[in-house]
Amino acid sequence: MEGHSTYQPQGKIARWFESRLPLVGLLHSSAVSYPTPRNLNYLWTFGGILTFMLICQIVSGIVLAMHYTAYAPVSFARVEHIMRDVNYGWLIRYIHANGASMFFIAVYIHIFRGMYYGSYKAPREVLWILGVIIYLLMMATAFMGYVLPWGQMSYWGATVITNLFSAIPYVGETIVLWLWGGYSVGDPTLNRFFSLHYLLPFMIAGIVGLHIWALHHVGQNNPDGIDVKSVAKDTVPFTPYATIKDVFAMVVFIMFFAWFVFYIPNYLGHSDNYIPANPLATPAHIVPEWYFLPFYAILRSVPDKLGGVLAMFGAIAVLAFLPWLDTSKVRSARYRPLFKQFFWIFAVVAVGLGYLGAMPAEGGYVIASRILTVYYFVHFLVILPVLGLIERPSVMPASIADAVLARGAKGAAAPGAKA
Amino acid sequence: MAHTETSGTNRRDFLYIATGAVGTVGAAALAWPFISQLQPDQSVLALSTTEVDLSPISEGQIVTVQWRGKPIFIFNRAPKDVEAARAVPMSQLIDPQPDQDRVKSGHDNFLVVVGICTHLGCVPLGHQGNYDGWFCPCHGSQYDSSGRVRVGPAPLNLPVPPYTFTSDTKIVIG
Numbered sequence: 001m002e003g004h005s006t007y008q009p010q011g012k013i014a015r016w017f018e019s020r021l022p023l024v025g026l027l028h029s030s031a032v033s034y035p036t037p038r039n040l041n042y043l044w045t046f047g048g049i050l051t052f053m054l055i056c057q058i059v060s061g062i063v064l065a066m067h068y069t070a071y072a073p074v075s076f077a078r079v080e081h082i083m084r085d086v087n088y089g090w091l092i093r094y095i096h097a098n099g100a101s102m103f104f105i106a107v108y109i110h111i112f113r114g115m116y117y118g119s120y121k122a123p124r125e126v127l128w129i130l131g132v133i134i135y136l137l138m139m140a141t142a143f144m145g146y147v148l149p150w151g152q153m154s155y156w157g158a159t160v161i162t163n164l165f166s167a168i169p170y171v172g173e174t175i176v177l178w179l180w181g182g183y184s185v186g187d188p189t190l191n192r193f194f195s196l197h198y199l200l201p202f203m204i205a206g207i208v209g210l211h212i213w214a215l216h217h218v219g220q221n222n223p224d225g226i227d228v229k230s231v232a233k234d235t236v237p238f239t240p241y242a243t244i245k246d247v248f249a250m251v252v253f254i255m256f257f258a259w260f261v262f263y264i265p266n267y268l269g270h271s272d273n274y275i276p277a278n279p280l281a282t283p284a285h286i287v288p289e290w291y292f293l294p295f296y297a298i299l300r301s302v303p304d305k306l307g308g309v310l311a312m313f314g315a316i317a318v319l320a321f322l323p324w325l326d327t328s329k330v331r332s333a334r335y336r337p338l339f340k341q342f343f344w345i346f347a348v349v350a351v352g353l354g355y356l357g358a359m360p361a362e363g364g365y366v367i368a369s370r371i372l373t374v375y376y377f378v379h380f381l382v383i384l385p386v387l388g389l390i391e392r393p394s395v396m397p398a399s400i401a402d403a404v405l406a407r408g409a410k411g412a413a414a415p416g417a418k419a
Numbered sequence: 420m421a422h423t424e425t426s427g428t429n430r431r432d433f434l435y436i437a438t439g440a441v442g443t444v445g446a447a448a449l450a451w452p453f454i455s456q457l458q459p460d461q462s463v464l465a466l467s468t469t470e471v472d473l474s475p476i477s478e479g480q481i482v483t484v485q486w487r488g489k490p491i492f493i494f495n496r497a498p499k500d501v502e503a504a505r506a507v508p509m510s511q512l513i514d515p516q517p518d519q520d521r522v523k524s525g526h527d528n529f530l531v532v533v534g535i536c537t538h539l540g541c542v543p544l545g546h547q548g549n550y551d552g553w554f555c556p557c558h559g560s561q562y563d564s565s566g567r568v569r570v571g572p573a574p575l576n577l578p579v580p581p582y583t584f585t586s587d588t589k590i591v592i593g
Contacts, residue, residue, distance in 0.1 A: 059453070063453060063456055066456075067456070067460075081460075081462060084461065085460040085462040086456055086461075087452070087455040087456050087458055087460055087461075088451075088452030088453075088455050088456050089456060089460070091452050092452060092456060
């Protein structure tokens with residue numbers, strides 16, 4: 001599906017500029033005339049929402065950096081200074097802190113949408129892998145951002161996460177020393193994390209550019225997982241159809257976001273982070289931010305230091321191999337009756353791991369974490385490869401237009417039913 | 420989108436204008452905090468007054484204090500400096516202003532001015548130049564014993580900050 005530009009520069013200056021740098025034509029072909037499958041549902045609006053969240057985090061972050069100081073003896077007080085002294089500092093900090101959570105909510109919906117509709121399958125493997133890289137960079141950025149307020153959770157989160165690298169044989173201790181810039185988490189660590197926390201979002205922005213480029217080169221997947229056969233019948237132009245739908249979804253998402261910012265700004269945080277960092281006392285119950293909990297549960301479920309770390313990173317790395325682990329030629333779960341059921345089991349397992357990550361590492365919780373961790377890997381390494389070989393897909397419509405019209409006819413037969 | 424043949428305003432026009440209006444108000448409401456945060460914050464405003472005890476300043480001495488991050492010159496002028504400043508005809512001044520307007524009456528010996536050259540912001544040197552006042556080392560502007568500019572390129576007199584005497588020997592600047 002090529003984005004054919006229908007842009008005709010109007011006027012002398014526009015023609016002069018376009019013949020030297022076809023920038024407006026590029027924007028026009030990728031955001032105005034770009035053909036989008038006509039069967040896209042609201043799950044396809046999360047790419048736009050994620051772009052909005054990235055901009056939101058960069059803008060609010062740049063402003064916070066104007067008022068923050070990365071120096072261990074004062075950083076905690078500087079964050080309180082932002083909350084109490086800076087005009088609207090409380091608002092901008094709550095936007096940034098809750099924005100991180102919103103970013104992850106959106107990215108998890110985006111990832112699970114890709115899994116459900118098989119968006120990672122050929123020819124979208126590179127698109128998918130770029131997404132996994134963005135996800136990894138997001139996790140690194142969020143982790144380092146959480147260290148900056150220099151509260152108890154910041155300090156001990158930084159200690160635990162950096163210590164993960166000490167599990168690497170031979171070089172682990174040296175890597176940790178390099179991360180810390182000392183013999184424990186301290187001021188040098190805080191300073192370099194601040195520097196990297198400022199850098200990584202721009203790297204994310206760069207990879208997002210590649211992600212969108214790859215997307216527009218191969219074309220969007222769609223809920224039926226069928227290729228576009230006729231641009232005229234199967235697609236509608238990006239503007240106004242996708243633009244308006246994306247903006248509407250974005251506004252609804254912003255309302256959800258605003259509810260957190262204005263009514264429960266600390267709900268997703270941890271109260272221990274309002275206690276200044278104390279290198280001599282670990283909080284009684286230490287948990288990472290909610291978006292890391294499933295991986296934290298996997299880490300804790302393995303009773304071996306190196307094994308736990310490998311399992312945790314493996315749980316993320318396995319995503320990059322998903323295009324080849326899933327052997328089915330059919331993309332969408334709509335036409336894969338067995339996969340659909342296993343997808344939902346996997347979703348429950350992932351959420352369950354998140355729940356277990358928040359619970360203390362003892363008794364039944366540990367046993368449950370182990371069972372779910374094993375299932376997590378079995379899903380990717382056994383179920384998906386085998387399912388593609390034994391599953392009998394249901395009958396697929398001949399084209400996107402046929403799929404849409406068939407559902408339309410069903411809707412007309414039963415008035416009031418959702419299309 | 421294609422225009423349909425309708426007369427007057429229709430439902431779509433209403434939605435279009437209503438959405439635009441709400442969007443504009445929303446954007447402005449979101450933009451304001453991001454502009455407002457650039458203004459001096461509460462911790463800066465809290466330091467916006469400075470109290471100075473004048474009793475240790477002897478006659479002829481210039482003391483520099485800080486107010487809002489800026490140098491403030493406090494000059495305890497000798498009677499001859501005051502007389503000299505008041506004897507100058509207005510026609511000779513670049514920025515004419517009588518000395519009486521630049522001090523608090525009853526405390527005519529104390530001159531309080533912002534110590535920033537009105538040319539490009541350097542701090543002038545006290546007791547230098549040809550007018551018993553200040554000389555700016557950057558571009559050669561000279562100020563008299565009333566802090567008024569006498570030789571350019573500075574265009575204006577050294578400004579008098581807002582201040583009040585809280586007792587005979589104490590002032591509060593700001």
